[in-house]
Amino acid sequence: MGERIKQYRIISNWNLADQVYEMELEGDSSWITHPGQFLNVTIDNAYLKRPISICDWNENGLTIIYKVVGFGTKQMSQKQPGERLECLVGLGNGFTPEAFDEKKVLLVGGGVGVPPLYGLAKTCLKQGKQPVVILGFTAEKDIFYIKKFADLGCDVKLSTNDGSQGVKGFVSDVMVQEGLTNLPYFACGPMPMLKAVWRVSNAPGQLSFEERMGCGFGACMGCSCETISGPKRICKEGPVLSSQEVLWTKD
Incomplete structure (x- = not known):
């Protein structure tokens, strides 16, 4: 260690x-x-x-x-x-944009789920992909990094819960309104956001989960997520998991 x-x-x-x-x-x-x-x-x-x-x-x-x-x-x-x-x-397994052949991809982030998407956007661009980025925040006072993504050359869209900037509502609302539900996607944010993105999307995606972690390297099993192949540790097998393997609990 x-x-x-x-x-x-x-x-x-x-x-x-x-x-x-x-x-x-x-x-x-x-x-x-x-x-x-x-x-x-x-x-x-x-x-x-x-x-x-x-x-x-x-x-x-x-x-x-x-x-x-x-x-x-x-x-x-x-x-x-x-x-x-x-x-x-x-620590952790990250996003793998090379897993998708499509040139146009969707990056969706909410709150402090936005930061890892910046490095992902740069990686996508290096691979010749065209990232469309949706950033979601609670209110105008919470917004950051819009210009940073735009300066990379990304197509950036914004939502706020209270409508103080961008679309009033959630990132999933922007996906539907902008006709982006068929793009392969990468998402990072709170669990309700990830579930909403998964629900409206018609394409495969990769989800980065935000969880409290005890050890950070898989020993304590405190951050497990249920998948079709059994529990996976967010800190070890994640934080990025395929959208097609996650088993969502009922609301």
Whole structure:
């Protein structure tokens, strides 16, 4: 396990949106093989680490985006440039856009499910694909990264629950209204969003699940998801699973 513990130097840590922060880290990124993988951040005076998805990476380091929701992420938000951050790395199986032959693909993200889609969009573009990106937020104050996706050349669409920006409603509403339900898709966000996307889509997809994790490497079975082949651990076999293998519970 020791070789999977890495020390990173914080380059920047700034407020992107309401309680949402972007942290740029300098250090080893060679373990990242697919967009959608994650790391576990060590929190002072806490037993459990905090799983955070990778937003972007290059040969010098990586970028993560997180929302302050409790003690651990509050501590992260107070970190200053130059400080060190200890992380358990090499976690999770990411998105595999090469699994789809289609050139046009759909990327759907909600809230803090948006960050891993940025690295995915860059990967799709490198593979010659044309990403259509739907970003969903609760309200205008929560919005981030629209311009970043647009600057890549993505076709970006927006929804907010309260209608303060973009389509009033949910990402699944945009899929239906824009006639995007036949595109192979990649989605990351809260469980109700993933289920709604799955319901309206007529195409295969890949779903990245947001779950609380105990160990982060599959030992505790605390983040299992039911699939057609039995329980799968979100931290180990996931966080990305095929939309065709997930068994959804009844509402």
